[in-house]
Each structure stands twice: as C-alpha cells, then as structure tokens.
Amino acid sequence: MSVGEQPIIIKKIKKGGGHGHHGGAWKVAYADFVTAMMAFFLLMWLINTTSPEQKRGIADYFAPASVSETTSGAGGILSGTALGPDGAKQNGAMSIIQDMAPDSKNPDDGKSKEGAKSQADSDATSTEALREQLRKREEASFASAAQSLRQALQDMPELAELSKNIIIDQTPEGLRIQLVDQEGRSMFNTGSAVPNDRAKLLLRAISKVINQLPNRISIYGHTSANTGGAKADGDWTLSAGRADASRRILQGAGVDPDRVYQVSGKAASEPLYPDDPSLPGNRRIAIVLLREAPVLPPDHGL
Secondary structure (H helix, E strand, C coil): CCCCCCCCCCCCCCCCCCCCCCCCHHHHHHHHHHHHHHHHHHHHHHHHHCCHHHHHHHHHHHCCCCCCCCCCCCCCCCCCCEECCCCCEECCCCCCCCCCCCCCCCCCCCCCHHHHHHHHHHHHHHHHHHHHHHHHHHHHHHHHHHHHHHHHHHHCHHHHCCHHHEEEEEECCEEEEEEECECCECCECCCCCCECHHHHHHHHHHHHHHCCCCCCEEEEEECCCCCCCCCCCHHHHHHHHHHHHHHHHHHHCCCCHHHEEEEEEEECCCCCCCCCCCCHHHCEEEEEEECCCCCCCCCCCC
8 A cells, every 4th residue: 555545444334134023013003903803893793792771871980971961151060059047059149049830740741642542442442341240140140030020931831821811022222022912811801900910910929020120120011002093192191190000010010110110101112013003902001120320339440
C-alpha cells in the first residue's frame, strides 16, 4: 500500500431468511378470533333454545333504565324544591297540604274486553244449562203424575169406565188434564154448572195427582157451540161457573187454595174439535198444572 491511500474496508451484511417468526403477536390475534367464534356460536345456541318469554326477560334486563322519573329540571333528591321551616319538602315559604280523593277502582280494571265477553258467555251458558236441567226435571215430574193418574183409573173399578173421559197431554203452558164429555156420558147436566157424580169422582182422583206436585193450577171451562155453529152468550157464564165449581171440589179434596192461579170460562172459543164445534167432546173442564219459571240464585250470573 502506498503512502496516502486509505484502506478499503469491505462490510459483509448477512440477511436473515424469510422463514423466521415475528414473535407471538399472531397467537394472541388467533386466540381472540377463536374466542369470538365460540361466543358467537354459543349465542346462536342460546337464541334457539330460549323461549319468547325468556328472550323478553333478557331484553328487559339489558334495557337502559331511567335514572330519574321526575320532569323537574333538577332531577335530584329534592326535585327542585327547598326544605321549609317545618322540615318538609316545600315549593316556597308557605306549607301547602293537598288532599287527594282516593282513586275509585274500576271493576273492569285488569280485564280485557275479550275476557269480559268470555265471562259473560260462560255465565249465559251455565244459566241456560241450569234452565234446561230444571225443564227436564219438570218434564219427568209431569210424566210421573200422568202415569199415576192413568194407573189410578185402571185400579179403581168405578173409574175404569170413565177413563175415556180423561185426556192427559203436555202443552207449552204445562201438564193439561181434561174432563171431556162423551156421547151419553157428560160431566154436567145440560145447562147446569153443578158437576154430576162421575165428574166429582174424576175430580177427586185428579186432586191426588195435583197434590203430588207443587205447581200452581189453572182451571178452564169450555162449552160446545149450538147446532149450526152458533155460540150462545150465556155460555161464558156457564163455562165460568163450571170451572169455579170444579175448583171448589178440588179444594174440598185437599188442594191448597193458594195454588189456584186462574179460574176462567172460555165458552166455545177454543173447541177441542175445530172441524165440528158442536160435538159433545168440546164440552170439557181443563185443569193445567202450570210450568214454573226456574228459580235461580240471586247472585247467579253476576
């Protein structure tokens, strides 16, 4: 090397390979990713397994709650008021006492219209079911009474021949027992309001059946029209007299007078045989055991 020349220095730099790792930062990122995915799938599973009520409860739990419900500007403990001399919370120097009337409770509070309608329908259904049950019981009682009367007519020789003079049926008004005139066997003498012996026998037998039931009774007298269909004015008085005479015999046989609801004469206005109003069968006494309206409890259906 000559004098004055600087030495040449060669610096060799070794470059590292491209396959080396850069620390552990990627592991943290991967762990966060796996945790987030696990939380996501856990959330999906919980959403699919919870009921709507549980979801609503969870939503209410996380809903933001209001810190203050007052509309005062202060919104603090005193709600914008000051402490007065008497230690109470005051709006000024004067103490104000405000009496509030008690809130009246609406009987319909807490009940929807659908609920009230459903309750009304249920009450109506139960009332109708009770009425139907009482009606069936009354029908059974009427049928038993009719059977008892028919049996009595068969068991008593003096009444057996008069069985054709009795007609028993049920009408909308109630159980009807009719004493009907037959050709040659009438219940009353012509133009008379006094029952003959056969009518008295039948009325006493009927009184035993009437006493088996508590129903009230109505008694109607009927006459037949004259030949040619003419109606006599005196038939009204005659039919009413025959009905009242039958009432006296029934009461004499033990029927309570308070059970007699109506006694009236129909004359020839309601013939049993409309095609021939002059037939003897139109002359009759009708005794009706009235259907009673079912007695329901005073508070039923309320």
